[in-house]
Each structure stands twice: as C-alpha cells, then as structure tokens.
Amino acid sequence: MTQETNDRPGARLTVASPDTKPVASLPPLHEHFPSSQRVYEGELRVPFRQIELQGDEPPLRVYDTTGPENPDPRKGLPPLRKPWIDARERSLHADGDGNRSQMHYARRGIITEEMRFVAVREQVTPEFVRDEVARGRAIIPANVRHPESEPMIIGRNFLVKINANIGNSAVSSSIEDEVEKLQWAIRWGADTVMDLSTGKNIHETREWIIRNSPVP
Secondary structure, rough: EEEEOOOOOOOOOOOOOOOOOOOOOOHHHHOOOOOOOOOOOOOEEEEEEEEOOOOOOEEEEEEEOOOOOOOOOOOOOOOOOOOHHHHHHHOOOOOOOOOOHHHHHHHOOOHHHHHHHHHHHHOHHHHHHHHHOOOOOEOOOOOOOOOOOOOEEEEEEOOOOOOOEEOOOOOOOOOOHHHHHHHHHHHOOOOOEEEOOOOOOOHHHHHHHHOOOOOO
C-alpha cells in the first residue's frame, strides 16, 4: 500500500456567482480517527483506512469512503476512472455500442477495472463481483460522467451501504454549504450521497458536488 499523495488536477470548476466562497478544508483525518491514515492497495489504488493498534498487534485496515484528504473544491477530485473509461471507448465501443453500464460488461463476460476495484474493497474475487452484477443481484453505480468516483457495489452478498441526503432549499441556498455537507457525509462513512436541492443554482450546485464526490 502507498500513502496519500497531494496530486491535484487542473482547474475544472467555474463560479457563476461572486457570492460563492471557497469551502474550508475539514480537519485532518487523524483528528477524527486517531491513529488512522488513508492508504492505497495495488495498481488500482483501492483506498482503506489503516488503524495502528497498540502492542504488537498488526495494523487493521477497514473500508474507507473519505476520499483524498484536503482536496481543493474549486479544482475537484482527480478523475480516477477516466483512463479506464477512455480505454473501453477505444476497445469496446468503436463499433457504436452505446451501452456503458457495468451490467452490460458483466453479461458479456468482461471484468472491468471497476469490478476489480470493488473486489479488493469487498475482499472477494473479481469473478464473483462480475457474476453478481450479471445476475442482477448487485449494482456498481459508475456513471461515465462521474470519473472521480471510487467504485463501490450495492447488493445482497456485499457489505451494507449507507446513504446520506443533502440539499439546499429556497430558504437557504449556498453552494459552499452543500459541498461542505458532502465532505462531512463521506468523512463519517456515507457510501452514497443524494442531492435533494430545491433552491437556486441547482445545476451549478450539483456540478460542484459531483466533481468533489468520491462516492456515487
């Protein structure tokens, strides 16, 4: 495993309103999870939270949804899945096939990088992941327009997942507040986030949320 790096993508978000202010960084991960650090496993850089135990006990690695630490919200997260998506466009969709769902690949017998990533997270084999998705017993929410997402799976034979609802309203509407809500939700373990905004700047708000979200 390797520890967190500070690589950042180029500027990707624009601000439509001069009232939009930078989002304050959350406290370091170790302030909320003592003796913990985010580490990555393998060539796909699958994240885990590694907890240092007392005595001679080996470190404990647990499922992690927190995403890269201290990202710049105005730049968004690194597009982790973009190379995988681009490679499939060249190899699998050159004939005009427009179906890019993980179920479509699974039913064609293809094990994608997303399936391999999920297998490491869930401590199962990639073939088991592919088979469960192909049979319709599990889903990998991996929209090609959200390459920043770290692949995860929802299904009866996998770990329980938690959803967090966020959103602005006509009474209170702030892009920076919604991004901060997202950051706190994933810090405390949300596996998915649903935006229920009804206030102003909905499209811009959701763009900021998606670009800064490591979860679906």
